[in-house]
Amino acid sequence: MKGLPSFKHGVHPPENKDITSGIASKRFPFPKEVILPLSQHIGTPAKALVKAGDHVERGDVIAEAAGFISSTVHATAAGTVKSIELWPHPNGLMVPSIRITVDQSSSQMRRNRMVPRWQDVKDEDLSKEIAKAGIVGLGGAAFPSHVKLCPPEDQPVELLIINGSECEPYLTSDHRVMLEQPEMVYEGIRIELKALGITRCVIGIENNKPDAIEMMRKTRPADLDAKIQPLTVKYPQGAEKMLIKAVMGREVPSGALPSAIGAMVQNVATAANVAAVFQTGHPLIERIMTVSGRGIRRPGNWKIPFGTKLRDVIEHCGGMTDDTVEILFGGPMMGQAISDLDVPVLKGTGGILVLTKDECKRQDILPCIRCGKCLEACPIFLNPQWMKDLAKAERFEELVEEAHLNDCMLCGCCSFICPSNIPLSQYFAMSKTQLRRLPKS
Amino acid sequence: MTGNPILDSALVLGGVGLFFGFLIAMANKKFYVWEDPRISEVEELLPNSNCGACGQPGCRAFAEAVVGGKEQPSGCTVMGEEDLADVASYLGVDAGEANKRVARLLCAGGKNEAARNSDYAGLETCKAAASVAGGGKACNWGCLGLADCEDACLLDAIYMNDDLLPVVIPELCTACNDCVVACPKDLFELMPIEQKLIVQCKNLLKGDAAEDLCSVACNTCNRCVADSEPGVIEIIDNLAVINYEKNELTSPKAIERCPTEAIVWVEGQQFKESLIELEKKVV
Numbered sequence: 001m002k003g004l005p006s007f008k009h010g011v012h013p014p015e016n017k018d019i020t021s022g023i024a025s026k027r028f029p030f031p032k033e034v035i036l037p038l039s040q041h042i043g044t045p046a047k048a049l050v051k052a053g054d055h056v057e058r059g060d061v062i063a064e065a066a067g068f069i070s071s072t073v074h075a076t077a078a079g080t081v082k083s084i085e086l087w088p089h090p091n092g093l094m095v096p097s098i099r100i101t102v103d104q105s106s107s108q109m110r111r112n113r114m115v116p117r118w119q120d121v122k123d124e125d126l127s128k129e130i131a132k133a134g135i136v137g138l139g140g141a142a143f144p145s146h147v148k149l150c151p152p153e154d155q156p157v158e159l160l161i162i163n164g165s166e167c168e169p170y171l172t173s174d175h176r177v178m179l180e181q182p183e184m185v186y187e188g189i190r191i192e193l194k195a196l197g198i199t200r201c202v203i204g205i206e207n208n209k210p211d212a213i214e215m216m217r218k219t220r221p222a223d224l225d226a227k228i229q230p231l232t233v234k235y236p237q238g239a240e241k242m243l244i245k246a247v248m249g250r251e252v253p254s255g256a257l258p259s260a261i262g263a264m265v266q267n268v269a270t271a272a273n274v275a276a277v278f279q280t281g282h283p284l285i286e287r288i289m290t291v292s293g294r295g296i297r298r299p300g301n302w303k304i305p306f307g308t309k310l311r312d313v314i315e316h317c318g319g320m321t322d323d324t325v326e327i328l329f330g331g332p333m334m335g336q337a338i339s340d341l342d343v344p345v346l347k348g349t350g351g352i353l354v355l356t357k358d359e360c361k362r363q364d365i366l367p368c369i370r371c372g373k374c375l376e377a378c379p380i381f382l383n384p385q386w387m388k389d390l391a392k393a394e395r396f397e398e399l400v401e402e403a404h405l406n407d408c409m410l411c412g413c414c415s416f417i418c419p420s421n422i423p424l425s426q427y428f429a430m431s432k433t434q435l436r437r438l439p440k441s
Numbered sequence: 442m443t444g445n446p447i448l449d450s451a452l453v454l455g456g457v458g459l460f461f462g463f464l465i466a467m468a469n470k471k472f473y474v475w476e477d478p479r480i481s482e483v484e485e486l487l488p489n490s491n492c493g494a495c496g497q498p499g500c501r502a503f504a505e506a507v508v509g510g511k512e513q514p515s516g517c518t519v520m521g522e523e524d525l526a527d528v529a530s531y532l533g534v535d536a537g538e539a540n541k542r543v544a545r546l547l548c549a550g551g552k553n554e555a556a557r558n559s560d561y562a563g564l565e566t567c568k569a570a571a572s573v574a575g576g577g578k579a580c581n582w583g584c585l586g587l588a589d590c591e592d593a594c595l596l597d598a599i600y601m602n603d604d605l606l607p608v609v610i611p612e613l614c615t616a617c618n619d620c621v622v623a624c625p626k627d628l629f630e631l632m633p634i635e636q637k638l639i640v641q642c643k644n645l646l647k648g649d650a651a652e653d654l655c656s657v658a659c660n661t662c663n664r665c666v667a668d669s670e671p672g673v674i675e676i677i678d679n680l681a682v683i684n685y686e687k688n689e690l691t692s693p694k695a696i697e698r699c700p701t702e703a704i705v706w707v708e709g710q711q712f713k714e715s716l717i718e719l720e721k722k723v724v
Contacts, residue, residue, distance in 0.1 A: 086646060092575030094645070339559035339574040362562050426569055433572045437625070 168331025513537025
């Protein structure tokens with residue numbers, strides 16, 4: 001593994017990817033009901049366009065983007081709108097959501113649409129088409145893709161980096177995308193390159209997926225300037241700024257966007273879905289999700305329509321074992337703990353992990369022994385032990401100005417490495433929430 | 442110079458000392474700022490807890506405001522009536538009408554009333570729990586019971602009862618706002634003590650959906666609206682909201698038909714069953 005590019009610091013948690021990495025993705029059956037929150041992405045919630053009783057076809061627009069940093073929501077199954085009501089969201093809050101009773105007799109065909117050939121669309125209009133399809137970043141943060149494709153004018157992008165590193169343990173959905181739809185990924189890359197008006201692209205893949213690297217190499221079109229870059233297996237290799245450091249050897253300045261150093265990062269699954277928009281006209285209504293962990297009886301990779309309730313997913317995957325203690329959306333390092341089985345899976349849900357007692361041991365929190373391991377683990381060179389003290393004392397001004405809390409992406413390396421089991425990143429998540437709540441002074 | 446090094450140095454240093462002493466004495470006369478001596482006197486009469494409940498940055502600033510006539514002594518919510526009278530008589534002003542305010546909790550769903558949908562294991566504070574999938578309580582809006590408010594209260598006016606709800610002791614509460622800031626669910630509100638009709642719920646769900654989560658949730662049945670004077674209570678976002686501008690029109694009649702006891706008529710302390718426990722604590 002030596003010699004492969006990477007970033008400094010970071011950790012290497014047990015990968016646990018072998019549970020699902022060899023299982024081909026399958027279509028998930030349509031559930032009886034889908035729940036589509038108006039906020040499945042970062043930014044302003046969308047505005048509902050339907051009302052109770054309306055009939056919708058699969059792929060119809062049911063809520064439109066409200067503002068630039070927002071995203072369109074589409075019906076993920078044909079059926080009747082039951083109501084728009086408050087419903088549990090993966091983030092633990094109740095948010096307005098559209099409930100659709102799925103028509104069981106429907107063939108779930110998508111309406112035929114007129115799709116422009118992407119080659120004929122003007123460069124600057126491509127991002128509008130992508131916005132219409134409700135595409136958001138599928139790496140986990142669900143940031144609207146069309147916003148990313150419109151970098152600030154004074155910061156032109158010169159290199160597109162496609163993120164196939166998938167550094168979170170357990171998750172294999174991006175791995176499956178690269179194995180099963182490499183030509184879609186390349187098509188998506190072409191479209192994104194055209195939207196950005198550039199020609200160069202690098203695909204970063206962690207070295208623990210040799211079959212994906214091989215597949216991408218084999219299917220690479222000869223006329224595309226795409227380099228496949230194997231990367232050191234290390235967490236958080238897939239974090240935007242870490243990936244840029246590994247691929248370009250440059251560091252994104254604190255508080256700046258990647259476009260500040262001429263780079264843009266897109267996930268492989270996002271690229272594949274961008275291609276699907278222009279091939280079929282289908283908006284983003286389903287994605288490959290990994291259902292894994294030792295608590296699920298039938299793990300696998302499934303193409304699940306958004307809005308399917310967690311309860312239905314678990315049921316279809318054989319149910320939970322008796323020693324299941326925790327369910328996460330996303331990976332074990334950054335995923336969201338889920339407290340309600342009625343929560344729907346959303347655009348940002350890359351995986352559903354059902355973990356047993358053995359997999360998430362609860363350990364006592366002991367005092368900090370100042371060993372400095374968290375400093376050596378932090379990929380952005382912060383000082384977590386100091387930040388924890390500041391967060392505990394609620395000294396927010398110092399925390400932001402001097403300790404640079406805003407650069408922390410809550411990757412969890414510090415919590416993972418801490419021999420005293422101090423939940424460092426929870427302190428930082430808590431401080432970030434509080435800073436959002438407090439009136440700005 | 443005498444040639445004696447001891448004498449020389451004593452003379453030089455003494456001279457320099459005298460010279461600077463004279464300068465300081467001159468500066469003291471020239472730059473003297475007169476300050477009302479009553480400010481220090483009033484400050485001594487104040488509690489000096491610097492709690493900030495009066496809205497001033499501290500007791501000294503409040504004393505300045507009182508002496509300057511910008512505030513009435515009753516603006517200090519911590520002082521007892523005797524101390525208030527002392528300040529008022531020292532300054533020869535009216536003490537002003539004491540407008541006692543206390544913090545009220547807008548949730549009655551303790552561990553015996555509200556459903557839980559998961560166990561939270563992490564840092565034992567409400568703020569930390571609130572950032573992890575809502576903290577394990579099925580109700581999104583309810584009290585998490587991990588006592589951030591108890592920790593925040595400098596005057597020990599809040600303690601957690603057996604039901605894991607914070608109880609505010611009105612006699613000790615100075616309405617300093619600390620608990621309001623501390624609560625991640627925004628459940629505390631400062632209210633004048635004469636506001637006795639309180640809706641102890643913030644659940645925005647309706648009917649059975651609300652009651653499934655908590656047995657004391659407001660289920661939007663509208664009975665309290667019908668039973669009180671028009672305009673006193675109205676339903677906003679599936680929740681009964683009291684218009685306190687019409688506080689004099691409120692009556693205990695409004696709570697009689699409430700099926701869940703989400704709306705209550707409070708005399709003094711909010712959660713009654715805890716009074717016995719409190720007496721025990723005081724003894």
